[in-house]
Amino acid sequence: MSLGGNYCALVIVDDFSRYTWTLFLESNNDAFSAFKKLARRLQNTKGSSIGSIRSDHGGEFQNDKFNKFCEKMGILHNFSAPRTPQQNGVVERKNKSLKELARTMISESSLPKYFWADAVSTSCYVMNRVLIRPILKKTPYELFNGRKPHISHLKVFGCSCFGLNNWKENLGKFDEKADNGIFIGYSSNSHAYRVYNKRLMVVEESVHVVFNEVDHKEMKSSKNCVEEDEQNIILQKLESCPEKQLIDSSKQPVEILQQDELPKEWRIPRDLSVENIILQKLESCPEKQLIDSSKQPVEILQQDELSKEWRIPRDLSVENIIGQIKKGVSTCNTVLNYCMHTTFVSQVEPMSIE
Numbered sequence: 583m584s585l586g587g588n589y590c591a592l593v594i595v596d597d598f599s600r601y602t603w604t605l606f607l608e609s610n611n612d613a614f615s616a617f618k619k620l621a622r623r624l625q626n627t628k629g630s631s632i633g634s635i636r637s638d639h640g641g642e643f644q645n646d647k648f649n650k651f652c653e654k655m656g657i658l659h660n661f662s663a664p665r666t667p668q669q670n671g672v673v674e675r676k677n678k679s680l681k682e683l684a685r686t687m688i689s690e691s692s693l694p695k696y697f698w699a700d701a702v703s704t705s706c707y708v709m710n711r712v713l714i715r716p717i718l719k720k721t722p723y724e725l726f727n728g729r730k731p732h733i734s735h736l737k738v739f740g741c742s743c744f745g746l747n748n749w750k751e752n753l754g755k756f757d758e759k760a761d762n763g764i765f766i767g768y769s770s771n772s773h774a775y776r777v778y779n780k781r782l783m784v785v786e787e788s789v790h791v792v793f794n795e796v797d798h799k800e801m802k803s804s805k806n807c808v809e810e811d812e813q814n815i816i817l818q819k820l821e822s823c824p825e826k827q828l829i830d831s832s833k834q835p836v837e838i839l840q841q842d843e844l845p846k847e848w849r850i851p852r853d854l855s856v857e858n859i860i861l862q863k864l865e866s867c868p869e870k871q872l873i874d875s876s877k878q879p880v881e882i883l884q885q886d887e888l889s890k891e892w893r894i895p896r897d898l899s900v901e902n903i904i905g906q907i908k909k910g911v912s913t914c915n916t917v918l919n920y921c922m923h924t925t926f927v928s929q930v931e932p933m934s935i936e
Contacts, residue, residue, distance in 0.1 A: 583696060584606065584696055584697075584698055584699035584700075585696050585697060585699065585700065585778075585785065586606065586699060587608060588606040588607060588608055588699055589607070589608060589609060590606070590607050590609070590610060591604050591605065591606050591607070591699065591702055592604070592605040592606075592607055592613050592616055592617070593673055593676055593677045593680065594617070594620065594673075595672055595673045595676050596722070596726060597672065598725065599715075599722045599725035599726040600672070600676075600713070600715065600722045600725075601710055601722040601723065601725070601726040602676055602680075602706050602709065602710060602722070603620060603706070604680065604702055604703055604706045605617075605620065606699050606702075606703075610640070610641070610642040611642065613642040613643065614642070614645070614647045614648055614651070617648075618651060621655070621657075631655065631656065631657075632655065632657050633657070633658065634657060634658035634659070634660055635652075635657060635658075635659055635660065636660040636661070636662065636670055636673075637659070637660075637661060637662070637670065638661065638662050638667070638670060639661055639662075639664055643659075643661075644661065679705075679709070680702050680705050680706060680709075681702075683701075683702075683705035683709075684698055684701035684702045684705050685701075687701045687704070687705065687739045687740065688701050688740075690740065691739060691740020691741070691764075692740075693740050693764070697740075697766060697778075700766040700767045700776065701739065701766075701767075703767050703768075703770075704739050704766070704767040704768065707767065707768050708736065709722075710722045710723045710726075710731075711723045711731040711733055711736075712733065737765055737775070737793050737795060738765070738793075738795045739765065739766070739767070740764060740765065740766070741764075741765050741793055741794060741795045741796075742762065742763070742764060742765075742793075742794045743762075743763050743764065743765045743775075743777055743791050743792060743793045743794060744760040744761070744762060744763065744791065744792045744794075745760060745761050745763050745777045745779065745786060745788050745790065745791050746759060746760055746788065746790035746791070747759055747760060747761055748788070748790055760792070761779050761780070761781050761782070762780050762781065763777040763778055763779045763780055763786070763791075764777065764778040764780070765777055765791070765793060766778050766785065769787045772787065773789065774787040774788055774789050775787065775788060775789065775791050777791055
């Protein structure tokens with residue numbers, strides 16, 4: 583399911599210009615209504631009628647509604663032979679290209695899979711303005727609209743951006759004026775960008791957006807350098823700890839290996855890792871107040887990562903938990919078994935006795 587609740591997409595390609603439309607549907611039964619709206623809009627804007635269409639023998643195309651609509655509008659409905667997709671190769675190749683581009687964009691930006699519809703829509707938007715027909719030497723957008731497209735506004739899909747909070751909420755004098763978001767495409771009804779707001783968890787359309795199109799590989803390398811510097815600082819502080827004899831370097835050497843490198847002469851034990859060494863040293867070091875777990879709870883997700891199905895509350899802390907954590911969560915079955923073997927006595931004195 584996509585972010586908007588759609589499960590499938592309908593791809594329509596113009597035979598002459600190769601201009602492409604992608605219509606997202608909740609089910610295959612909505613294909614006729616989507617095609618009907620697009621056909622009427624094209625006939626009104628271009629001032630010409632549709633001559634013929636080609637599709638496969640799918641149930642969403644070969645039905646009474648499609649047949650009556652084509653007869654009424656004078657459209658010739660051609661079908662490809664059964665189990666012969668190459669007869670409808672234009673739209674089949676376009677469908678595969680959109681799918682491959684969307685998969686690559688989602689993988690490169692490390693976004694959840696429910697952004698697939700936005701990735702497909704962005705791919706279609708870019709292909710209409712970038713690809714050039716081999717013989718005509720023009721883009722599909724120029725052939726269909728009669729003018730050259732502007733591509734200066736194209737941005738990297740999935741990059742981090744900052745959208746201006748232009749009177750969406752009442753802000754104080756020193757409140758933040760921008761929200762952190764993710765660029766997920768272009769608006770189809772206006773000249774605006776589509777941005778996923780991380781704080782509000784909604785999709786917004788705005789032109790007041792600042793983009794950070796830094797390469798993801800450079801960001802990862804810089805992040806690794808920062809993590810290595812932090813580990814070096816912690817190890818330097820731990821050298822002053824009086825109980826640093828937890829690891830005897832003369833008996834068992836400790837080496838920091840990369841994930842892709844393999845040891846040549848020895849093997850690292852399963853229980854031995856840099857994190858366990860640091861935790862063991864912090865437990866015995868008097869300067870273990872550097873990390874206060876009671877004030878800052880440990881979160882599984884990073885701040886820049888998006889949750890797949892749930893969101894971490896902001897006010898989550900160990901102090902706000904009622905009861906003992908070790909007992910676990912009380913379910914209905916446990917409470918039911920507890921009430922079956924318990925007798926409740928009223929402490930209220932009756933007002934009248936008969």
